[in-house]
Amino acid sequence: MISLGASRFSHWTYATLFLIFDIVGVSILQWAVTISSSRVALSSPLIGLWGFISTMWTDLRFVFILNLIVLGLIYGILLFLTNRFWIASPIFIIICVVLGIIEHMKVISRYETVLPSDMDFLHSDAGTVATFIPAGSQWIILWAIIALLALVGLCIFVNHMDLRRGRIFDGQNRALTATFRVCGILVTGLIFALFSGSVGTVGTWANTTSKFMGDIPSMWDSVYDAQRNGTLIAFLRQLNPKVMEEPDGYSQATMKRIAKRYEAEADSINETRKNYQNDSSVVYILSESFSDPTRVPGLSIDQDPMPKIRAIKQKTTSGLMLSSGYGGGTANLEFQALTGMSMANFDSSLTSPYQQLIPSLSWTPSVNQSWSSKNSVAFHPYESSMYSRSTVYKKFGFSNFYTLEKPDIIKYQDKLDSSPYVSDESAYKSALEEMQATTSNQFVQIVTMQNHMPYNNWYANNQFHVAATSGSESLGSDESLAIDTYAKGMSYTDSSTQELLDSLNKLSKPVTVVFYGDHLPGIYTTAGADSSNAIALHETDYFIWSNKASQSYDNKIANSTYTSPNFFSAQSAEHMNAKVSPYTAFLTDMHSKISAMEPPVVNKIQGWDRIPEGQTIYLDSAGNPMDARSFDAKTKQLVRDYQLIQYDITAGKHYLEDTDFMTTPTAKSDAAKAAAKQLAEEKAAAKKQSAAAVSPSASPSESKATANTSSGQ
Structure with a gap:
């Protein structure tokens, strides 16, 4: 516990504060996408932070926990990197606030969350970035700056109260401490990278885990998707989707x-x-x-x-x-x-x-x-x-x-x-x-x-x-x-x-x-x-x-x-x-050859999950299902092409x-091609005619022989 006098904070204190800061981070990101709008009522119901949390006991969906875990991995990387709780924590909150404000501004101005493709704005012109900023946003930014300055000041103060100075690893063996920190960075970083890179791919451990925790992709409305499943998970799902397997022979x-x-x-x-x-x-x-x-x-x-x-x-x-x-x-x-x-x-x-x-x-x-x-x-x-x-x-x-x-x-x-x-x-x-x-x-x-x-x-x-x-x-x-x-x-x-x-x-x-x-x-x-x-x-x-x-x-x-x-x-x-x-x-x-084709379908609203099992539906000209195994050679080539x-x-x-x-x-374009073709033909004909005019019809010796024969006659 934190006392009025300086004391050496325990690891249990850090763990408790870690959880609190992590919850604050998730809450900031959920605030970013929680807006009241008449259009939301038509497209999807408004889901605020409490609605996001309460699904744990109302629908047995634990996406709040999932977002805490994934965001906690980022927090953990910062802790292992700095080995200072009172440095890593304000940095973590600052990152969440900055990302939350950007997210909120885009939602307000466009009713759309930040997408992976929006990362291009980091190396685009200021005009592109400015499109995210709605009128009146300066007050949000001002209050955020004030709150962050207060947080930094509080962390500096508590850091002085903490005799450990926020060190997670404070042993005397520096080599061992460095090893623990490097291992911590590698493990948390690897887990986060593997999860982020595969959560959008059906059949992976990350995708299976996400669905088990209650993730229900709702990508017809990116704001609703973020409200329903968590801003972080909704973003990561679109980060690296598997598009297609590379076909054999592609070159x-x-x-x-x-x-x-x-x-x-x-x-x-x-x-x-x-x-x-x-x-x-x-x-x-x-x-x-x-x-x-x-x-x-x-x-x-x-x-x-x-x-x-x-x-x-x-x-x-x-x-x-x-x-x-x-x-x-x-x-x-x-x-x-x-x-x-x-x-x-x-x-x-x-x-x-x-x-x-x-x-x-x-x-x-x-x-x-x-x-x-x-x-x-x-x-x-x-x-x-x-x-x-x-x-x-x-x-x-x-x-x-x-x-x-x-x-x-x-x-x-x-x-x-x-x-x-x-x-x-x-x-x-x-x-x-x-x-x-x-x-x-x-x-x-x-x-x-x-x-x-x-x-x-x-x-x-x-x-x-x-x-x-x-x-x-x-x-x-x-x-x-x-x-x-x-x-x-x-x-x-x-x-x-x-x-x-x-x-x-x-x-x-x-x-x-x-x-x-x-x-x-x-x-x-x-x-x-x-x-x-x-x-x-x-x-x-x-x-x-x-x-x-x-x-x-x-x-x-x-x-x-x-x-x-x-x-x-x-x-x-x-x-x-x-x-x-x-x-x-x-x-x-x-x-x-194939009148209609679609991926496997079922008789229910599929949400946004495709069905990985089963063959593609092919129909012939009479509407009868076709078996891909019985396609003729031409049809198989067309499918492959x-x-x-x-x-x-x-x-x-x-x-x-x-x-x-x-x-x-x-x-x-056809007129241009026809003109180019005609010009090419005219040039070829002219070249041929020129070659015929320059070449003699017979050699000098042949001409002389012909002349002698004529005079003899």
């Missing part, structure tokens, strides 16, 4: 061969295609939770909630999309649609490419890049920070991202009855006005929110009623209410989507729309209990449609009955009869970046 030579193979394939495809993708506007619409509820096994709805979209699907390229999500995982479907990559190729540890992968990549090819950056715009009537979209869209090259937040605020924000979400009609109107304001062709990304869970009887005069089909298990009252509400929302989407297409038909510029539902809502409890419904509960609706100003109006391509979002760029190019890049040519070939291509882009050495593998032909 620069291998990637060159692949590039040449699909350059030839692209040349073959482009011989029969007349159009260019960026000579038209393309609109990708991710319709939140859109899927036909009448297809759900065991359900009967008294009215059709989507007659207009059903009619649209009959007239154009359309079908069912195999989704890797159920009740969640929106950004993963969006990622696949925009990049052409498949979640099936990633390691199961990579649960969210938007958070774990894209921010740290230097090369991020995406479908919108066939248009200029200024003509790539996105709309999402919700928070820009969700799934780190604001960061990801900048990487992809979108010039503007219109949301409910600054700097680009979406214009229309109307809601339906008591729904907390902006209607699809408002999202469509905002995007439509942007398209009407320019004659330029654009790539427009729309991610709606209207049909987001939960479904709490939001709509007045709801005429939809669900029931179990004959012979099926009856539905619970909560399940029925949720499905009824969802069906009404689907009806609103049905009408507003038809109105959008009618408006696009009035435009004089060509427009193609790729519309798809990301996943089914997680409300089908009864159907989900039957494992035989696995694929049915992971099939949503999609269509590709072109307006009357397009040459592809009323087109309907073959092999469209089943697909997955990674094939949308290839399908839309085929629908538009547009020329393709070697990459899109590859995806076209792939889709001809896909893994090599995706590895090179995401985890490899980017050999393809210096090639034209991702370059989509344009009228301008």
